Amino acid sequence: MKIAFYGSSLLSSYWNGAATYYRGLLRDLAGRGHSVTFYEPDAYDRQQHRDIDPPDYAEVRVYPATIEAMRAVVAEAAAADVVVKASGVGIFDDELLEGVIAASRPEAIRIFWDVDAPATLAELGANPGHALHRAMPALDLVLTYGGGPPVIAAYEGFGARRCVPIYNALDPDTHHPVPADPRFAADLAFLGNRLPDREARVETFFLDAAARLPGRSFLIGGNGWESKPMPDNVRHLGHVYTREHNAFNATPLAVLNIARDSMAAVGYSPATRVFEAAGAGACLVTDAWVGLDLFLEDGAEVLVARDGRDVADHLAALTPARAREIGEAARRRITCEHTYAHRGAEVDVILRDEAAAKRERSAA
Incomplete structure (x- = not known):
């Protein structure tokens, strides 16, 4: 499947704790035959603190931190089979969420991927006008960085069709024993x-x-x-x-x-x-x-x-x-x-099951 992923940064972990998570998951999904494009804004000096080069498992599109540039990359969601808006991009979060939903094709799988579910759920509880409340009916899935049963129950209470925690994990090729420094x-x-x-x-x-x-x-x-x-x-x-x-x-x-x-x-x-x-x-x-x-x-x-x-x-x-x-x-x-191979296999099954379910719903 062709995946359009709108997140904080794949290239830099600077003020970006989700970088390792994104890298491990997307690398494994690419190995399973998915084609990944990752969209990240040039913000918070992250591009000046890159800690990896653009990887071979994803095309990385860095866009200027302007509303015009954001709208241009959002339009590319129309070509994807799976459209992911992650939490915590840091700029234009509401506009990105609403934009990718509007731009995506009806048959595309629409996902909100929450890398800080406790914070997001607190915002949803405090703000009935939150953009995610408006977006929830159009989302096929909410995937989360963690949270277990409490987060699943909370998201379902806010109207999520399906919520699945995808926990952090280990990429043994990246994190492994080395000599002391x-x-x-x-x-x-x-x-x-x-x-x-x-x-x-x-x-x-x-x-x-x-x-x-x-x-x-x-x-x-x-x-x-x-x-x-x-x-x-x-x-x-x-x-x-x-x-x-x-x-x-x-x-x-x-x-x-x-x-x-x-x-x-x-x-x-x-x-x-x-x-x-x-x-x-x-x-x-x-x-x-x-x-x-x-x-x-x-x-x-x-x-x-x-x-x-x-x-x-x-x-x-x-x-x-x-x-x-x-x-x-x-x-x-x-x-x-608990490796990213375990997590990637889980996400791969979720995506394929959801694609089949969407085809069945559209045929009914």
């Missing part, structure tokens, strides 16, 4: 941008743990932390390019995952970092959230913490041998059950 040496490392609904949890799980263990070394990577007061044993790196993520995950004794407030509240929302870290064989410490056991087993494949004290206790008791054991177990589990 002295730049990322630390006892505990955390990678994530500074966002309003994450900052308090970073204080609770990361900075509090650092304060409790002044003799241990902590490392934080991501945008926006430059002005944040931190304990003296915390080192800040700034943006870490995806090509450096393997070394960032493989070098420290352990790495920390911290869900954003909304993701933790909903549950069933493993971040890309969980799978990247597992793929590199890292010993992962994570905050607790409902649904984690679908992906990793507490105590055997991951260490779960309720607060900074738990993180500090885990780190204080962790030996290099124990860290390797946990990291290797996580890598085995994720590689066997």
